[in-house]
Amino acid sequence: MKTTPIPPSNQRRALRAALLVALGVAASVFAAVPAAEAQRYGLVAQWGKSGSGNGEFADFRLNLATDHLGNVYVVDGSSHFDRIQKFTSNGRFVTMWDSGRDSRGNRRLGGWTPTEVATDRAGNVYVAGRGHPYFLGGVVAKYTSGGTLLAEWYEWSRAFLGPFDDRPHTPQALDTDAAGNVYIANDVDPFIVKLNPNGRILTAWGSRGSGDGQFIAPDGLATDRAGDVYVSDRSNHTVQKFSANGRFITRWGGFGRGDGQFENPRGVATDGSNNVFVVDGYHTIQKFASSGRFLTRWGRAPDVSPPPPPPPPPPVPRSRRARSPYVVGPTDAATDAAGNVYIADVGHSVRKFGPAPTRPGIRKGPKRRTRKRSAVFTFHFHSQTPGVRFQCRLTGQRVPRTLRRWRRCRSPKRYRNLRPGTKTFWVRGIGRAGLVGEPDTKRWRIVPGKSRRR
Secondary structure, three states: OOOOOOOHHHHHHHHHHHHHHHHHHHHHHHHHOOOOOOOOEEEEEEEOOEOOOOOOEOOOOOEEEEOOOOOEEEEEEOOOOEEEEEEOOOOOEEEEEEOOEOOOOOEOOOOEEEEEEEEOOOOOEEEEEEEOOHHHOEEEEEEOOOOOEEEEEOHHHHHHHOOOOOOOOOEEEEEEOOOOOEEEEEOOOOOEEEEOOOOOEEEEEOEEOOOOOEEOOEEEEEEOOOOOEEEEEOOOOEEEEEOOOOOEEEEEEOEOOOOOOEOOOOOEEEOOOOOEEEEEOOOEEEEEOOOOOEEEEEEOOOOOOOOOOOOOOOOOOOOEEOOOOOOOOEEEEEEOOOOOEEEEEOOOEEEEEEEOOOOEEEEEOOOOEEOOOOEEEEEEEOOOOOOOEEEEEEEEOOOOHHHHOOEEEOOOEEEOOOOOEEEEEEEEEEOOOOEEOOOEEEEEEEOOOOOOOO
8 A cells, every 4th residue: 555655844743743742741740740848847845954963964065866766865075974864755864874984883094075976776875085084085985775884995096196196086976877887077187987896997088178078177977778978067068978988979068058058067867768967057957868959947047147045945735836946056966767856955955856747738629619508628648747647627707616626637528518608628737746737728609599409
């Protein structure tokens, strides 16, 4: 069978039409995908005050870590109290031990001051600090979760600084990986050292400078589930990412107060999704993807002049609208398996922030103007947070008081025997800790008259 060739002009028209149709379909597909909402965090709990008792802190700058059971360990290395305190995830005091005592509990001569803390998957607690006298260099001690001393390591710092170096050598950051290896960021000659679970040096990297793989004042260190290492530099105002063996991968930051910029960044933490939390010197906490892409922030707004430090907020009620309270001077961060973020504050306190539910989306509802006295709404979450429930309410003209209150609901939500008038349907999410997310609304008007029955 013979075919009649299509003229070139018709071919061009057909190709142009096909391209317009494809572009229209693609635009409609992308328009149907909702924009990702930035995760919001709200204050869940806080504890601590200035003092020397249990649950009180004497040091101006605290450091903390969490274990796989959700316990929180806080280092209080002041000039008078060299101790580590253990709390539950809600701030209840559990136990305390002194780094200046041996495994039998006896006070030792030539002790050391703890400055950093980390945990491993086995539940062991690692504490790093400055030795006394200073020629001991840095010290790393390994404890059980109850505070029993298992080992102390000194040689890792002597190998780099020499056994008789009289400079004060303080580890500035500490963390472990899934294999139990220990990573330490040092401040005198800025470098990162990696130890095996027995304290033997595996590798080290870094030098003084502002280039890739260089540091001036490393202040925070964290590892993620992929084994990568993140280091914040408070003088270079950057965060650098390395492989487990010290290979440079990427960096981000720069001096400033905008999203993704830093002003003396300090503590670093990661969560189960390999997100990175950076404690900034400008009273904020910023969250990034593992690639360095900015996700969200909370704390002081970047576009306002610094107000005077506010007083500590009152205890948080069971149910509260999620907000971004001020932090006086955050110094360190840690996360738990539930996605909560713990912040050590210079106000002698620890603050726990939880992820607030995302804004739900109303998929279907009544027409903007209708005679129907009933209404059905369907809704969903664009990105679900575990343990989140829906709450609904109805406001507007001639709405009973019982329907105006927030009440637990499910999709679809039905209303019957409504009276004429303008009304607004509200739906929001509420999390396990009582944090409430932003609501979505649907407004419509019921006009007088008989509704048509189908």
